[in-house]
Amino acid sequence: MAVSVIEEPIKVAAVFEGGKLTPVRFRWRGRAKRVRAVTGRWTSRDGTDTIHYFAIMGDDDVYYEISFSTQTFVWRLEKLETE
Amino acid sequence: LFGVSKSWKQSEGSARNPECEPERESERESARNAAHAPERASHSSVNPRERERIVMHIDMNAFFASVEQALRPFLRGKPVLVAADPYGTPKGARSVAATASYEARAYGVKTGMPLFQALRLCPTAIIVEGDGRKYVSIALKLLEILESYTDLVEPYSIDEAFIDVTNTVHLFGDKVAIARDIKRRVREEFGITCSIGVAPNKLVAKMASDLEKPDGLVVIDRASLPDAIWDLPVDALIGVGRKRTLKLNLMGIFTIRDLALYPRENLRRAFGVIGEDLQAAAWGLDDSPVIPTTAIPDPKSVSAASTFIKDTRDRELILSALFYLAEKAATRLRRHNMRARTLGVWIRYGDFSSDGRSHRLPFPIDRFAQIWPLARQQFESAFFPPRKPVRLVGVYLGELEPAVGYDVPLFPDVARKDRVDDVVSASRERFGSRSLMRARSMIGEKVVMT
Numbered sequence: 434m435a436v437s438v439i440e441e442p443i444k445v446a447a448v449f450e451g452g453k454l455t456p457v458r459f460r461w462r463g464r465a466k467r468v469r470a471v472t473g474r475w476t477s478r479d480g481t482d483t484i485h486y487f488a489i490m491g492d493d494d495v496y497y498e499i500s501f502s503t504q505t506f507v508w509r510l511e512k513l514e515t516e
Numbered sequence: 517l518f519g520v521s522k523s524w525k526q527s528e529g530s531a532r533n534p535e536c537e538p539e540r541e542s543e544r545e546s547a548r549n550a551a552h553a554p555e556r557a558s559h560s561s562v563n564p565r566e567r568e569r570i571v572m573h574i575d576m577n578a579f580f581a582s583v584e585q586a587l588r589p590f591l592r593g594k595p596v597l598v599a600a601d602p603y604g605t606p607k608g609a610r611s612v613a614a615t616a617s618y619e620a621r622a623y624g625v626k627t628g629m630p631l632f633q634a635l636r637l638c639p640t641a642i643i644v645e646g647d648g649r650k651y652v653s654i655a656l657k658l659l660e661i662l663e664s665y666t667d668l669v670e671p672y673s674i675d676e677a678f679i680d681v682t683n684t685v686h687l688f689g690d691k692v693a694i695a696r697d698i699k700r701r702v703r704e705e706f707g708i709t710c711s712i713g714v715a716p717n718k719l720v721a722k723m724a725s726d727l728e729k730p731d732g733l734v735v736i737d738r739a740s741l742p743d744a745i746w747d748l749p750v751d752a753l754i755g756v757g758r759k760r761t762l763k764l765n766l767m768g769i770f771t772i773r774d775l776a777l778y779p780r781e782n783l784r785r786a787f788g789v790i791g792e793d794l795q796a797a798a799w800g801l802d803d804s805p806v807i808p809t810t811a812i813p814d815p816k817s818v819s820a821a822s823t824f825i826k827d828t829r830d831r832e833l834i835l836s837a838l839f840y841l842a843e844k845a846a847t848r849l850r851r852h853n854m855r856a857r858t859l860g861v862w863i864r865y866g867d868f869s870s871d872g873r874s875h876r877l878p879f880p881i882d883r884f885a886q887i888w889p890l891a892r893q894q895f896e897s898a899f900f901p902p903r904k905p906v907r908l909v910g911v912y913l914g915e916l917e918p919a920v921g922y923d924v925p926l927f928p929d930v931a932r933k934d935r936v937d938d939v940v941s942a943s944r945e946r947f948g949s950r951s952l953m954r955a956r957s958m959i960g961e962k963v964v965m966t
Contacts, residue, residue, distance in 0.1 A: 516590045
């Protein structure tokens with residue numbers, strides 16, 4: 434099991450539904466990934482910014498943590514984990 | 517928070533001894549009538565017109581580890597240790613397991629155990645670096661769930677809370693329905709489990725939640741007290757720690773029953789007034805209210821302490837840590853808008869022996885510019901040069917009182933320092949404790965664990 438810290442901006446398709454923001458697919462380094470499951474979510478403050486974090490399993494069986502800044506509207510891939 | 521939902525356990529009525537044997541019943545009655553039973557015990561006899569309080573203690577099982585296992589599927593079913601800064605030193609030499617998953621606990625690993633020791637017991641354990649922001653965010657969402665049943669919600673720690681549903685239970689059916697609903701929502705929303713104790717007061721509710729872990733639900737009602745808790749070891753009582761247990765054991769008190777039936781005078785002689793409180797607790801008596809966050813009183817003291825990564829005698833390093841701690845304590849003091857009349861410093865050496873000094877001040881203080889020189893002076897006169905390598909230093913501010921009124925500084929330099937304090941406090945409130953630091957406190961930045 435290996436964890437890699439990435440911290441790179443990514444392109445994300447997400448849906449707003451039931452008062453929740455849920456990522457459904459994303460593109461990182463030119464490769465498209467589908468979100469198979471959102472296993473958890475939490476928020477954090479960074480100064481005046483509120484950042485939403487999502488723990489997700491991709492269709493490539495990789496665990497990703499991605500974030501969305503409500504101030505800059507930027508999505509980032511924070512880290513990934515493989516078995 | 518906690519990955520796998522385990523089998524649902526529930527015991528209604530008394531938790532450990534649901535069958536109330538006649539001998540025990542008569543014993544309880546005679547004991548209750550005995551002269552040495554606490555007077556409050558007789559007051560606890562059920563008055564039909566008095567409504568029984570319904571207090572719940574919600575305890576998230578192995579919180580940090582369960583959160584990580586719920587979020588990260590690769591960790592599920594594996595022994596996991598969550599630690600702060602596990603990679604800050606070789607193999608996390610000074611770090612401790614903030615939480616161990618139940619898989620790790622099966623090997624004997626306990627919360628608070630040094631990592632090297634935990635790894636010796638469970639070499640296959642996966643060490644995960646804790647993420648406080650993640651846990652706080654989830655804990656706050658958990659409190660939101662609890663607040664949907666009552667406004668009387670008291671956070672007890674990041675992973676425990678008390679709620680009092682006496683006045684709202686009729687809106688949700690009954691107490692068991694509420695407890696089950698909480699467990700369901702926690703499981704569905706966070707993928708983790710919790711243990712819930714339901715009882716007429718906080719003391720027994722907490723003991724009840726400890727009886728079934730993980731994923732338990734234990735109800736102890738007033739009719740089943742005190743029998744429901746009497747067979748438990750005496751250290752199951754809140755307020756009975758290692759030292760007190762040892763003392764009680766030496767007096768021949770091993771179970772809560774032993775404590776409940778012990779001559780009250782002897783307890784008073786051994787423990788002072790606390791002795792009576794301990795005996796009352798042994799009878800399951802506790803009238804402390806569930807206090808919601810909004811009603812939590814101001815703190816009586818604030819303190820800050822740091823452990824060095826390596827035991828040290830380095831004067832500059834020790835003073836740098838002390839400087840940082842004085843600043844941290846000052847910020848905490850100002851956050852509560854309080855001033856301190858007592859200032860103390862303490863030290864722990866590499867062999868775990870400790871020493872401390874405190875001093876009552878002629879006037880209350882709240883400024884870093886006041887706290888730091890006094891802390892330094894006290895520390896240097898008491899502990900320098902250190903007679904042994906130093907493991908930990910700390911700063912304590914006590915006898916707090918509200919910072920009412922406003923002292924107008926007579927000298928421009930003082931006014932300027934006051935403004936610096938204000939800016940530092942405001943910045944830390946908004947951007948975090950490390951957003952603005954004085955250079956001196958950063959000398960030890962790489963070597964001080966906080």
